Amino acid sequence: xxxxxxxxxxxxxxxxxxxxxxxxxxxxxxxxxxxxxxxxxxxxxxxxxxxxxxxxxxxxxxxxxxxxxxxxxxxxxxxxxxxxxxxxxxxxxxxxxxxxxxxxxxxxxxxxxxxxxxxxxxxxxxxxxxxxxxxxxxxxxxxxxxxxxxxxxxxxxxxxxxxxxxxxxxxxxxxxxxxxxxxxxxxxxxxx
Numbered sequence: 001x002x003x004x005x006x007x008x009x010x011x012x013x014x015x016x017x018x019x020x021x022x023x024x025x026x027x028x029x030x031x032x033x034x035x036x037x038x039x040x041x042x043x044x045x046x047x048x049x050x051x052x053x054x055x056x057x058x059x060x061x062x063x064x065x066x067x068x069x070x071x072x073x074x075x076x077x078x079x080x081x082x083x084x085x086x087x088x089x090x091x092x093x094x095x096x097x098x099x100x101x102x103x104x105x106x107x108x109x110x111x112x113x114x115x116x117x118x119x120x121x122x123x124x125x126x127x128x129x130x131x132x133x134x135x136x137x138x139x140x141x142x143x144x145x146x147x148x149x150x151x152x153x154x155x156x157x158x159x160x161x162x163x164x165x166x167x168x169x170x171x172x173x174x175x176x177x178x179x180x181x182x183x184x185x186x187x188x189x190x191x192x
Contacts (some may be wrong), residue, residue: 010046043079052093099147106142
């Protein structure tokens with residue numbers, strides 16, 4: 001198995017380290033032809049408008065859409081925005097693959113970044129430790145609404161959605177690559 005990490009901008013290096021730590025072969029992806037040799041793709045956190053613009057410039061939008069209709073993609077933070085089919089009140093290049101509505105910077109500016117413990121029931125179903133997950137939110141988006149085919153896999157204590165899955169597509173509002181807890185990376189591998 002080989003996992004690609006979209007390496008246009010953002011936290012791609014941290015995801016590569018996380019994948020290496022769990023023994024999964026990985027590579028940086030910058031060009032459409034690099035999608036042919038991977039089994040799944042992570043779209044990292046960063047700046048979603050920049051990721052979308054660079055993906056457009058490198059002719060990656062349509063190849064990424066084709067890839068996501070056949071294989072697993074996980075979007076973290078900005079990657080979740082890019083994976084969505086609706087960014088509330090904002091027009092920007094997105095893939096439109098996952099039936100989720102995203103509110104960008106829903107928790108405020110950089111200074112409002114926070115960490116919290118999250119329950120993730122899907123972990124136990126995948127054979128992973130079901131203990132709460134320590135999540136890091138940095139200028140994070142919120143999954144404001146999900147379509148009928150989307151399963152909510154984690155919420156904040158106030159009920160707001162921060163992780164969802166639609167088949168082999170996964171979206172998280174937070175940054176699992178910034179922790180040493182590899183359960184979300186292992187969960188993504190289980191979707192492949």
